[in-house]
Amino acid sequence: MSHVRTGAERLANDPDLLRGGRIGLVTNPTGVLPDLTPTAAALQAAGVPLAALFGPEHGIRGTAQAGFGEDTGRDPATGLPVLDTYGRSGDALDAVVAASGVDTLVFDIADVGTRFYTFVWTMHDLMASAARLGLRFAVLDRPNPLGGTRAEGPALEPSCASFVGRAPLPVRHGLTLGELALLFNESIGADLTVVVMEGWRRSMRFADTGLPWIMPSVNMPTPDTALVYPGTGLVEGTSASEGRGTTRPFELIGAPWLDGGFAAGLNGLGLPGVRFRDTWYTPAFHKHAGAAVRGVQVHVHDAEAFQPVLTGVSILHLLRSRWPEQFAWTTADPAGTGVEGGRHFIDLLWGSPSLRERTDAGDDPRDLCPSPCHPEAWLYGGKLLYP
Numbered sequence: 001m002s003h004v005r006t007g008a009e010r011l012a013n014d015p016d017l018l019r020g021g022r023i024g025l026v027t028n029p030t031g032v033l034p035d036l037t038p039t040a041a042a043l044q045a046a047g048v049p050l051a052a053l054f055g056p057e058h059g060i061r062g063t064a065q066a067g068f069g070e071d072t073g074r075d076p077a078t079g080l081p082v083l084d085t086y087g088r089s090g091d092a093l094d095a096v097v098a099a100s101g102v103d104t105l106v107f108d109i110a111d112v113g114t115r116f117y118t119f120v121w122t123m124h125d126l127m128a129s130a131a132r133l134g135l136r137f138a139v140l141d142r143p144n145p146l147g148g149t150r151a152e153g154p155a156l157e158p159s160c161a162s163f164v165g166r167a168p169l170p171v172r173h174g175l176t177l178g179e180l181a182l183l184f185n186e187s188i189g190a191d192l193t194v195v196v197m198e199g200w201r202r203s204m205r206f207a208d209t210g211l212p213w214i215m216p217s218v219n220m221p222t223p224d225t226a227l228v229y230p231g232t233g234l235v236e237g238t239s240a241s242e243g244r245g246t247t248r249p250f251e252l253i254g255a256p257w258l259d260g261g262f263a264a265g266l267n268g269l270g271l272p273g274v275r276f277r278d279t280w281y282t283p284a285f286h287k288h289a290g291a292a293v294r295g296v297q298v299h300v301h302d303a304e305a306f307q308p309v310l311t312g313v314s315i316l317h318l319l320r321s322r323w324p325e326q327f328a329w330t331t332a333d334p335a336g337t338g339v340e341g342g343r344h345f346i347d348l349l350w351g352s353p354s355l356r357e358r359t360d361a362g363d364d365p366r367d368l369c370p371s372p373c374h375p376e377a378w379l380y381g382g383k384l385l386y387p
Helices: 007-013 039-045 090-100 119-133 177-188 223-237 261-267 308-322 345-350 354-360
Strands: 023-027 050-055 081-084 104-108 136-140 191-195 252-255 274-281 293-300
Touching (some): 023 119, 039 050, 050 090, 081 090, 104 119, 119 136, 119 177, 119 191, 345 354
Parallel strands (some): 050 081, 136 191
Antiparallel strands (some): 252 293, 274 293
């Protein structure tokens, strides 16, 4: 089977695609070539002058849980110093980048196509740091695993900007990281290069790319997880379990106080492309760890018809309306730490207070979900790179 040629594969085979100087590679376990050779090793073998590695949330090796990076040190495979960017921005991030002595930052991390997945914002913040420090910035583009023909959900409002959203993207944005970089650069003004893919089309699902799926983070085990995440990721902002601590995170949703009416109620909504199976599970960690949890497993039977954001909003509405005494909105991130002055985490995930306020008022919030559209319908800058 032929495969999409990622930006990393193209650069490893043609180092002249990138101008010289000391290179800092921003990467994690997803930074591999189709034969599973790590991008760092492939670039070293090609003679690219790598000088440092930079890790995002979960770290270079992907061992850290949500809300954490990994320790700094030296990578045993390449001998390069490893620097942690997670939790740093502005002057603090500039100090880390400047201390590395690199001339160019190169970003090679797979995204999952959802605004509140933090790798997008690691790229954004490092682009801004590169612009302030006078460094070059390059993105080695990779597929959006959700495809590139559909956007869903509202755009982020400036009042809800955070590290799970810094710019007004829809929840499901429909862009590649290279396209996002071009969009962000309208306001950042970095010296930007995008090493584009060859063979990727917007209509492709991940299975069509011929590329191996590498877990982008510890709770994103499969492409099925990525497909439901734009909707079920919203459950992170509540007292219900989003399935962390199980082998099917974001596909299992539940709480100790639910009953079989949860699955029946969701199935009764007739949501497109999805059914819900009544189930029990016991999370090994995170919310309700060690407790028997009643809930549902989300089964997508038609990925083209499925609307994950509408599905997630419907789940929250049913939880809040049927179990108002037990349901609660949280003000903590997945690591259990306070979020930016105690703001409701759901507001940061959704991008405004509207979902929480409408749900609390007893209104049906599903009309907050605009009809799915092509990304070109919301794109306010940059450009689309692929047909």
